[in-house]
Amino acid sequence: MDRISLGNDEFEGRNNAYVLADDDTGELALVDTGIATDDIRRDLREGLAERGYELSDVDDIVLTHFHVDHAGLAGEIQAASGATVSVHAADAPLVAQDPDAVAAVEERRRELLAEWGVPEDARNEFFAFFESVEIEGRPAEPTPIEDGDVLEVGGRTLETVHAPGHAAGLCCFETADGDEAFVGDAVLPVYTPNVGGADFRVDRPLEKYVATLERLIDRDYDRVWPGHRDPIEEPTERAETILEHHRERTATILDFLTDHGSADAWTVSNYLFGDLEGIHIVHGPGEAFAHLDHLRHEGVVAYENGEYCPVTDPISATELV
Structure with missing residues (x-):
């Protein structure tokens, strides 16, 4: 090609x-x-x-x-x-850079960064990066x-x-x-x-x-x-590897919540990835959120006031992803 x-x-x-x-x-x-x-x-x-x-x-x-x-x-x-x-x-x-569509994404981004618990200084750093x-x-x-x-x-x-x-x-x-x-x-x-x-x-x-x-x-x-x-x-093998990666990450996050107690997406992101900069200021907590949100919909964790906590005994991640 x-x-x-x-x-x-x-x-x-x-x-x-x-x-x-x-x-x-x-x-x-x-x-x-x-x-x-x-x-x-x-x-x-x-x-x-x-x-x-x-x-x-x-x-x-x-x-x-x-x-x-x-x-x-x-x-x-x-x-x-x-x-x-x-x-x-x-x-x-x-x-097409439709103004309404762009504005809606920007508004949603700001809402989620706050919801995920991203500190104000990190949010400002992210917006400065894009500017x-x-x-x-x-x-x-x-x-x-x-x-x-x-x-x-x-x-x-x-x-x-x-x-x-x-x-x-x-x-x-x-x-x-x-x-x-x-x-x-x-x-x-x-x-x-x-x-x-x-x-x-x-x-x-x-x-x-x-x-x-x-x-x-x-x-x-x-x-x-x-x-x-x-x-x-070997695209099938690669897709299977990525799928297994997400199973392992789900298990890691569930173990962290079980040991740590309640946490927001930014705290989980920090545990997974450490300090972040540039575009990764949103990619890190976004990835954490994707897994936490999935666990919430599966009824394994509860969500309240921006934080997630386990509500059942830990189960195999293979049953969740």
């Missing part, structure tokens, strides 16, 4: 923009675009130039999800080329897509596989033979995708992400092409 590796020091390591080109028709498509910074814009331009293309040649952009390290340059490329930008309907308003980096990019005019939609782009047939958890609208795109897929951040080769802090709109994020992992395991791809770093040659 032809990919352009793009710089990314903040979010999960180097991004991939996949190039789909039809030599017969000249149609050109990109799967994801990278962050809207000068360095990454240059990486993408140079990568396309090496293949004989310019940004203005792009006919279609397929976005795995709305995060700026995947969708940041979509609007700019669309303005230069008139490309169609396809993204799941749940994420389309954020790719210090200009990564939002130009708004796009997206075409909303849904699970099961089939896209004909760059000489390829891709089936949309909705894979929420990390983001509400995250999608994988399965090739026509069903053997491979572009998976964005649904499965990553090095890190486990953040759940809970990566998209504040997702209700019951761990439950949704576990369902996504199980769906990918059932599809049993031969190879997948992630949004970051190198291809995953």
